[in-house]
Amino acid sequence: MTSASSQMVADTAEKLFSEHVSVNSLRDAEAGRWAEALWCALEDNGLTTALVLESEGGIGATWGDAFTIALAAGRHRAPVPLPETMTAAWLIAASGITPPPGPLSLIDDDHEFTFTQGFVTGKCSNVPWGRNASAVFVANKSLVLISSQKQWQPDINIAGEPRDTIVLDAFPVLSSELGNADRPSLVRLAGAAMRSAQMAGGMARAVELAIEHAGIRQQFGRPISKFQAIQHMLAEAAAKCAMARIAAEIAFKTMDNSPRNIATAEFEIATAKIVCGEAVERVTDIVHEVHGAIGFTEEHELHFITRRLWSWRDEFGAESFWAERLGENILKRGAQKLWPDLTARDIATP
Amino acid sequence: MYKVISSIKIRAMLKINLPPGSLPPNAEKLRSEVRDFLAKHLSDYSSAARAKSWAGSDPAFSELLGQQGWIGMTWPSKYGGAERSALERYVVLEEMLAAGAPVAAHWIADRQSGPLLLNFGTEKQRQKILPAICRGHSYFCIGMSEPNSGSDLASIRTKGVKTKNGWQINGSKLWTSKAHIAHYMIALVRTAPPNPKNRHAGLSQFIIDMKRPGITIRPIRNIAGDDMFNEVFFEDLVVPNDMLVGREGEGWSQVTAELALERSGPERYLSSYQLLYELVSELSINPKERNAIGVGRLVAHLATLRQMSMAVAVILEDGRSPELEAAFVKEAGVAFEQGIPSVAHDLVGRSILLGAGNFDQVMAYVTQAARSFSLRGGTREIVRGIIARGLGLR
Numbered sequence: 001m002t003s004a005s006s007q008m009v010a011d012t013a014e015k016l017f018s019e020h021v022s023v024n025s026l027r028d029a030e031a032g033r034w035a036e037a038l039w040c041a042l043e044d045n046g047l048t049t050a051l052v053l054e055s056e057g058g059i060g061a062t063w064g065d066a067f068t069i070a071l072a073a074g075r076h077r078a079p080v081p082l083p084e085t086m087t088a089a090w091l092i093a094a095s096g097i098t099p100p101p102g103p104l105s106l107i108d109d110d111h112e113f114t115f116t117q118g119f120v121t122g123k124c125s126n127v128p129w130g131r132n133a134s135a136v137f138v139a140n141k142s143l144v145l146i147s148s149q150k151q152w153q154p155d156i157n158i159a160g161e162p163r164d165t166i167v168l169d170a171f172p173v174l175s176s177e178l179g180n181a182d183r184p185s186l187v188r189l190a191g192a193a194m195r196s197a198q199m200a201g202g203m204a205r206a207v208e209l210a211i212e213h214a215g216i217r218q219q220f221g222r223p224i225s226k227f228q229a230i231q232h233m234l235a236e237a238a239a240k241c242a243m244a245r246i247a248a249e250i251a252f253k254t255m256d257n258s259p260r261n262i263a264t265a266e267f268e269i270a271t272a273k274i275v276c277g278e279a280v281e282r283v284t285d286i287v288h289e290v291h292g293a294i295g296f297t298e299e300h301e302l303h304f305i306t307r308r309l310w311s312w313r314d315e316f317g318a319e320s321f322w323a324e325r326l327g328e329n330i331l332k333r334g335a336q337k338l339w340p341d342l343t344a345r346d347i348a349t350p
Numbered sequence: 351m352y353k354v355i356s357s358i359k360i361r362a363m364l365k366i367n368l369p370p371g372s373l374p375p376n377a378e379k380l381r382s383e384v385r386d387f388l389a390k391h392l393s394d395y396s397s398a399a400r401a402k403s404w405a406g407s408d409p410a411f412s413e414l415l416g417q418q419g420w421i422g423m424t425w426p427s428k429y430g431g432a433e434r435s436a437l438e439r440y441v442v443l444e445e446m447l448a449a450g451a452p453v454a455a456h457w458i459a460d461r462q463s464g465p466l467l468l469n470f471g472t473e474k475q476r477q478k479i480l481p482a483i484c485r486g487h488s489y490f491c492i493g494m495s496e497p498n499s500g501s502d503l504a505s506i507r508t509k510g511v512k513t514k515n516g517w518q519i520n521g522s523k524l525w526t527s528k529a530h531i532a533h534y535m536i537a538l539v540r541t542a543p544p545n546p547k548n549r550h551a552g553l554s555q556f557i558i559d560m561k562r563p564g565i566t567i568r569p570i571r572n573i574a575g576d577d578m579f580n581e582v583f584f585e586d587l588v589v590p591n592d593m594l595v596g597r598e599g600e601g602w603s604q605v606t607a608e609l610a611l612e613r614s615g616p617e618r619y620l621s622s623y624q625l626l627y628e629l630v631s632e633l634s635i636n637p638k639e640r641n642a643i644g645v646g647r648l649v650a651h652l653a654t655l656r657q658m659s660m661a662v663a664v665i666l667e668d669g670r671s672p673e674l675e676a677a678f679v680k681e682a683g684v685a686f687e688q689g690i691p692s693v694a695h696d697l698v699g700r701s702i703l704l705g706a707g708n709f710d711q712v713m714a715y716v717t718q719a720a721r722s723f724s725l726r727g728g729t730r731e732i733v734r735g736i737i738a739r740g741l742g743l744r
């Protein structure tokens with residue numbers, strides 16, 4: 001895709017989210033209503049299959065474009081599985097199958113499925129929007145078409161986003177043995193990158209809300225933004241946002257180096273998930289502190305971001321999962337390799 | 351009754367202008383040249399010495415770097431520079447820091463005094479001074495802070511008075527790093543009485559030849575036992591007219607431009623790199639899960655800060671002044687490098703004895719030195735104030 005069309009994708013995402021996501025629609029979503037209008041708009045504009053090649057019916061966006069879309073989805077708290085669908089459609093198309101229409105979801109690496117001759121048996125929880133999904137992509141392994149909603153036991157995360165449990169007993173698999181069996185799977189890798197971008201976008205918005213609030217709220221006869229303690233907290237949070245954003249952006253840029261085998265970008269993806277996930281702690285502390293009690297109310301919109309941030313940092317591998325992988329490798333390679341290994345990653349950056 | 355704004359209109363999006371930069375194609379070749387050079391010249395340089403990072407100096411080493419063309423790398427060739435890009439320079443700097451090379455002698459001249467003269471100096475000043483910096487023969491120190499002026503830099507009292515022989519300067523500078531080996535100081539001096547309406551007016555910068563009569567230097571030992579910084583006294587020091595930098599009264603804007611250079615380089619997150627190196631060595635023997643997680647977290651931060659700092663180098667090269675972005679690097683970078691001793695303490699968790707091995711010696715030094723990381727170059731609080739202004743809060 002050209003940079004002009006990349007800009008178009010970014011603008012489209014921003015526009016659709018601004019039009020369709022509001023505090024009211026977020027409340028509706030939390031009450032369990034599927035955001036049909038938003039979803040149709042995203043689908044009509046090709047964003048759900050953004051990562052699928054043009055020859056395969058998608059728009060052939062880069063991972064860099066996907067970063068922009070996921071960042072915007074996070075910023076706007078889009079209550080739909082767009083990052084999941086983009087990723088699943090990419091995985092499915094890469095396996096030579098046309099992605100089924102409708103929302104798709106991902107099954108992360110910690111499932112308890114067993115596959116035997118075209119059938120799957122087992123249980124998996126924490127599947128994003130499972131109840132709405134027309135199909136789920138299981139780790140590296142298989143595509144499972146699930147038309148009936150009967151298999152799903154609904155559950156939700158801290159933010160009230162659907163995170164459902166599925167129990168399958170010899171359920172037919174549409175296609176199995178896709179990709180390889182490596183761990184972390186492509187699902188976990190892409191999922192971690194997507195959540196990093198969403199966190200970066202969500203944290204930026206949380207800080208924007210806090211800056212806005214600090215300028216309006218008056219105490220002791222002046223806006224609280226005039227108090228140095230408030231300024232310093234927000235400065236710290238903004239620096240964390242800057243770090244989170246560049247970490248996530250670098251991850252997607254590195255994925256573009258070998259777009260079909262994103263496992264080569266594991267270092268950058270792990271880095272992004274660690275940096276973004278860690279930043280959530282201080283950023284959410286700070287934005288709530290700055291808002292005072294009003295930010296603790298259901299009525300105020302701050303929690304629509306912060307509760308998501310607390311959920312997203314756990315998904316597709318928490319910081320400790322990725323840090324252990326990075327650290328294990330570093331300790332195995334030894335101190336002398338640490339710096340050369342780090343700078344050697346640049347060659348992979350276009 | 352309380353009222354919640356049902357949907358908040360965000361008037362200003364958070365400004366983060368840090369597009370990831372990529373290294374030029376020849377960067378890897380340059381990097382391996384630098385590594386070969388360092389392997390050759392620092393083969394018997396101890397871990398304890400490397401721990402000093404960019405506070406350790408060795409004039410002979412600076413001269414060798416000058417011969418390589420690695421000082422003043424981006425400057426015009428007519429002043430002895432190598433006309434290379436900011437990112438090539440970045441590669442050289444980060445390799446020096448990763449190796450713990452003794453770069454302090456020329457560091458300030460290369461980082462900020464030379465660029466100051468390129469921006470504001472006269473042709474005569476440039477021709478006289480820049481080639482010697484590039485050769486690794488001429489060192490600078492920064493005379494900003496004073497006994498009564500630290501964070502509040504505009505309150506300085508060192509005074510310059512115009513006389514028929516030049517500027518007569520009286521007063522003193524404090525915490526002046528490396529004044530005892532520097533050939534020149536860039537001194538911020540009050541050249542007009544304070545103006546309560548404009549605190550930043552009436553300040554000028556001078557190039558002071560440290561050999562001139564009227565200068566006394568008193569070393570000050572720091573908590574880590576180094577004689578790194580000094581107090582410098584001026585008594586009826588006479589500075590020739592042609593050693594004024596730029597125009598009289600422009601000192602404040604010059605200082606502001608310098609500080610962006612001072613705040614965003616790789617030295618703002620690599621000062622403790624030797625401790626990370628020794629920590630990885632120490633834990634490699636015992637790679638349990640907790641240690642892996644601790645090290646993994648540190649390296650994720652290191653990799654990200656490096657990208658942030660390189661992004662600022664690109665913005666600087668484009669001729670823009672990334673004041674907010676440079677402050678982001680300093681805020682986040684200093685938190686990282688200052689935090690490494692605590693992580694090491696947590697993971698290793700035993701007494702540190704100076705007679706023991708490399709880890710202990712480096713840990714002892716960095717634990718103490720790290721206190722200064724959030725002070726030098728403007729304190730954490732001052733940096734947060736700059737960010738807050740960039741965010742529109744003040």
Ligand SMILES: Cc1cc2nc3c(=O)[nH]c(=O)nc-3n(C[C@H](O)[C@H](O)[C@H](O)COP(=O)(O)OP(=O)(O)OC[C@H]3O[C@@H](n4cnc5c(N)ncnc54)[C@H](O)[C@@H]3O)c2cc1C
Pocket residue numbers: 228491492493494495496499500501502524525526527528579722725726727728729730731732
């Ligand atoms: C290792 C080292 C090397 C240095 N090298 C040089 C050098 O080469 N040249 C040079 O000129 N200077 C140098 N300095 C000095 C350095 O720039 C000052 O230490 C720094 O600007 C702070 O000034 P101060 O130490 O007087 O502290 P103060 O300004 O007295 O600050 C003390 C505390 O008060 C806080 N504070 C002050 N004002 C405010 C405010 N408005 N709001 C909130 N908090 C505030 C500070 O953040 C700090 O926590 C060096 C310092 C160190 C530690």
